[in-house]
Amino acid sequence: MPIMPITPKPIRRTAFFLSDRTGITVEMLGHSLLSQFENIPLDEITLPYIDSKAKATSAVRTINERYIADEARPLVFSTLVNPEIRLIINSADALHLDCFSIFIAPLEAELGARSSENMGRSHRVSDPTGYWKRINAINYALEHDDGLSQKNWNRADVTLVGASRTGKTPTCLYLALQYGIYAANYPLIPEDFQREELPAQIRNIRSKLFGFTIHPERLHEIRSERKPESVYASLKNCEYEVQSAEKLMRRAGIPYLDATSKSIEELATAVLHEAKLERKIY
């Protein structure tokens, strides 16, 4: 009788992202590090607001349960300010990568200062004006999306221009949410190409304009999702619009970038840096 080969069960790991606040920073860092190990199957679980000993103890229980279920030690990434809470998490059966401890010691040595937490002050100072800056920036982006609104165009930190569906709207929202930047956007449409002139509303804010262009094939794909089989979405029309928009932007001296294979955060950070905008919030 032949011996049956035993196929080893593939080890599935669990990564936990723990924070005493929202966990957004630690999950972005952890996820980006783990993407370097693409062959390891991973479950990722964020445990936010671990801000008491009771919640820390409950988190340890959750982590240890996953150890048993996975038959492999979980990975724990944490940004926990409170040392007592960090100590409790350390007791979990896991590889604990404690971002706070790892970085605070060298920073204290370099700066010749104790961190707030190590000075016994556990409160976090929040920025009360930050909330308003962000809300106002979002409202501004919504009110000045796609050429809406007749007023306050000169209040924008930047106004994105380009053919429709080149990624202007999500980029404006990202600039508002992440950086508190007042970002408007104005579409360039066939009427503008025929006139060979910028729309009147944005002609006098030329120094604040920043353009998006895109490969016509990609624009054709994007527009076809929304309006399949339309003239608007046809490759021929997309080629015409992209060429005409680029010509208009070049003549007007508007810097522009190619949005074709960029993510929204890549577009937003590119605009931030290339248009030399200053972020208003962290």
Added chain:
Amino acid sequence: MPIMPITPKPIRRTAFFLSDRTGITVEMLGHSLLSQFENIPLDEITLPYIDSKAKATSAVRTINERYIADEARPLVFSTLVNPEIRLIINSADALHLDCFSIFIAPLEAELGARSSENMGRSHRVSDPTGYWKRINAINYALEHDDGLSQKNWNRADVTLVGASRTGKTPTCLYLALQYGIYAANYPLIPEDFQREELPAQIRNIRSKLFGFTIHPERLHEIRSERKPESVYASLKNCEYEVQSAEKLMRRAGIPYLDATSKSIEELATAVLHEAKLERKIY
């Protein structure tokens, strides 16, 4: 002649956030760590897209110039995958906190695997479907903001309800941008309070509803920014609307949270976790 006391010049430090991509993760991590040293005056500079030796060399020059200008060693936080580029940055006269090196070694040991970069593969796999998920989620949020649109309400992963100006719109946009979640929002207005019933459009999606409430004084402040001296913004009306909205949500069995002193990302992550939503993108 009295000896003039020499007032020491306060040391101003510069912190650099270096990345081979957008730099969003490393600047969030670095900024959060540095907020623990609130008495140290700091300039924060992000240098994104350091993805070639030439750019790394130029970054080193920028860092060293700040050392001379500040008369104090800069702090450098980096998430750089390429080891040659990390080596160049190491040559800067700075405290270099290299997030990649610090974490990858323990992860390799724990996982018994080499990271992609250390295997000689330097490409990053991007998620082509992630772009679409995010764009579609943003479009959905924009089309289903403030009770707009007559259709597709049951497509939402979550629909936020509450009196107007309680933070529903920015939270929906954040859920879409950060997590790819389809988030709609529907205002509860005086007509609903008089009828003591939910609006018809959202009555049959009750299990997807999540409510926001707020302290009446805070709502009064927020509304007064937009419509000062109006009945709508008056404290009395805000008290009435908040009480009525809470009563309506309780009767309908809709879970709700107090948005009063929360930031947008705190609101979004609270909804994500309390409504047990699954993030669609990283």
